[in-house]
Amino acid sequence: MSCLTCERALLKTENHELKTFPMHLFVTGTDTEIGKTYFSAWLVRQWRQRGFHAAGIKPISCGGTEDAEALRAAADHELTLAEVNPIRFPSPVAPHVATLVDRMPFDWDAMNASIDSARARFTHLAVEGVGGWLVPLDGKKLVRDWAVEMKLPALIVARAGLGTINHTLLTIESIERSGVPIVGIVLNAGLADPSAAAYPQAFATNAETLAGLVKYPIFVFNRVSEAKGMLPEWLATAA
Template structure:
């Protein structure tokens, strides 16, 4: 099974959760890999995803489209006068999906962030047949952000498989102790909490793909060269 990992906002902790889940899964023999189809600004997120899979794939496969300007993908494409090639995204994803049991596709910002004027991450999830995981910063305001995001996913005809509350900062308000239980009472989607620096993602791993584990292929070797990987896509 493959997933889109989206956020309620920039800085919610998508890369932390995605890379942590990939690293933990692979340590348990589950062949998971993460990709960031479009990256803007620095590429630290992509480097973390690649490190999490022990550099099992070249960077250009994990991140087929990169912009220098640190803004939303569509805005970056306008500034740099370069349209986003959707076929390049699909080809990179297909390459990974054929070689690995599970692919986590990390979005940019939130679910409705535009990729083109008429295409956003909801459309990408539909095209790639992805279920969705929401990562949200556990702080005041998250109830509204999560409910709006989950509703947008549901209305788009997509399935939200899990909501991950990420404690991105030390407890600073009482909502951090109540958000989890309140969200569980409001939304019919599993809610999990993770702490900053957490390395054990066993609960999330079990939720996302444990029942499909029996059908997984063995971990595959790293390509001999970037040329070999390019030929495959």
């Protein structure tokens, strides 16, 4: 078993204590503005409330620092802004465009060193991607290639409303083709989505429909599950 794994695993020691293996995840989405940061921050808070040494990082960002600051706050500001977000482009555009507009090359070495440091430091870590699974980064690599190099399992965040089945299935298909294991799917029902009011039946049945089409667990993240801290077992490690 690798030291970084998505599977919940428990190992009994000689004195019958239980040791928990790390849960390190790559959080990707079916689109941009899908709620990856919001959910990642909530997930980190839930982990920490359960006693795990947890944090979230967003190695690449384009625009402001709001997302990185939200992840910092979720981990009680244990990390600096630079540790959470080592590559930050000022322009709110796609990364490969930002490298041109802002005239800033990717510092892959610095970013990878920052990620490795966080992986060694925390038992539970959410590494948030940028945009969707196939977003170009520097003109040579896509988010997919970056995720493959990190060897982290993927957690997919998707909308809960109209159109999400197609987007989610396409994302799953691409991730599976890349060989990256998938932990599960989060349907972000808390995200403001006009289709929820316009097509309430589709909104209400999407989770059930997806469950019949995929082999991965699905978590509907809404105001109720958020407020009550209803973290599913597959996203937590039994204490």
